Amino acid sequence: MQKRPIQDYYPDETAVCYGCGRNNPDGLHIQTHWDGEEGVCRFTPKPHHTAFPGFVYGGLVASLIDCHSMGTAIAAAYQAAGRDPDTEPEITCVTGSLNVRYLRPTPAGVELVLRSRVTRMDEKKATVVTSVYADGVECVSGEVVAVRVPSRMMRR
Amino acid sequence: MQKRPIQDYYPDETAVCYGCGRNNPDGLHIQTHWDGEEGVCRFTPKPHHTAFPGFVYGGLVASLIDCHSMGTAIAAAYQAAGRDPDTEPEITCVTGSLNVRYLRPTPAGVELVLRSRVTRMDEKKATVVTSVYADGVECVSGEVVAVRVPSRMMRR
Numbered sequence: 209m210q211k212r213p214i215q216d217y218y219p220d221e222t223a224v225c226y227g228c229g230r231n232n233p234d235g236l237h238i239q240t241h242w243d244g245e246e247g248v249c250r251f252t253p254k255p256h257h258t259a260f261p262g263f264v265y266g267g268l269v270a271s272l273i274d275c276h277s278m279g280t281a282i283a284a285a286y287q288a289a290g291r292d293p294d295t296e297p298e299i300t301c302v303t304g305s306l307n308v309r310y311l312r313p314t315p316a317g318v319e320l321v322l323r324s325r326v327t328r329m330d331e332k333k334a335t336v337v338t339s340v341y342a343d344g345v346e347c348v349s350g351e352v353v354a355v356r357v358p359s360r361m362m363r364r
Numbered sequence: 365m366q367k368r369p370i371q372d373y374y375p376d377e378t379a380v381c382y383g384c385g386r387n388n389p390d391g392l393h394i395q396t397h398w399d400g401e402e403g404v405c406r407f408t409p410k411p412h413h414t415a416f417p418g419f420v421y422g423g424l425v426a427s428l429i430d431c432h433s434m435g436t437a438i439a440a441a442y443q444a445a446g447r448d449p450d451t452e453p454e455i456t457c458v459t460g461s462l463n464v465r466y467l468r469p470t471p472a473g474v475e476l477v478l479r480s481r482v483t484r485m486d487e488k489k490a491t492v493v494t495s496v497y498a499d500g501v502e503c504v505s506g507e508v509v510a511v512r513v514p515s516r517m518m519r520r
Contacts, residue, residue, distance in 0.1 A: 271423030
């Protein structure tokens with residue numbers, strides 16, 4: 209298991225993502241821990257992240273899957289390249305597609321655990337599948353395509 | 365065009381959704397206006413809803429698609445039943461699946477317009493397709509399956 213989440217290695221100027229940017233003070237601060245095979249994220253939703261009484265907002269769970277899948281894809285790509293994430297050149301991705309299945313309502317008030325694996329990867333993109341557990345029960349599943357980009361510093 | 369957004373008709377006790385609940389003071393307050401054929405949502409992301417500098421967080425856009433698709437499905441279902449949304453029994457839905465394709469980065473600083481249509485509907489579920497526009501350019505598309513439930517007041 210890497211000691212630090214992969215998001216700690218994102219460059220300062222692009223680490224402003226609402227979902228996972230350490231430099232976004234208003235953000236969710238989603239963190240991905242890569243153990244060499246699997247990306248693991250733990251997140252406890254806030255009380256206001258409600259869908260309906262007692263259950264977690266699906267859009268929040270989709271956001272967790274999104275950022276955590278990117279983090280998993282990036283960590284796996286560094287590993288495939290035989291490099292640590294603090295080496296140059298930077299490897300980064302943006303989300304191409306995000307598919308989420310809500311298997312059952314996600315209960316509020318408990319820590320959610322996301323487990324993600326890369327099922328396909330080449331130099332252009334990666335597919336990441338995720339299961340989201342609450343109290344050990346899978347509530348949501350996701351499949352995300354991460355697209356490699358040279359940098360997140362884009363021009364409009 | 366209905367004068368009030370469909371979310372104004374959700375029952376008080378379940379109108380706590382972080383995405384679209386009028387009774388969630390910390391929420392996004394997504395609103396769906398149904399014109400008889402199409403659901404329209406207008407939303408201007410906050411400055412902290414960043415993905416990377418200059419662009420909108422994809423998880424926010426997924427959340428907009430989610431709640432607005434539910435609103436569109438519910439409005440269309442009332443219309444199909446020949447009833448106004450302030451009549452009993454309540455028609456409501458939860459999200460079964462949420463598929464989002466990011467066609468291009470969504471620019472920050474402009475109002476987003478979501479246009480949704482119901483492409484399939486029966487008594488159990490509806491499929492809603494959505495295009496998200498910024499400055500008139502489609503940036504994101506979505507397909508959501510809305511599942512009819514008797515009520516959002518569920519028990520764990």
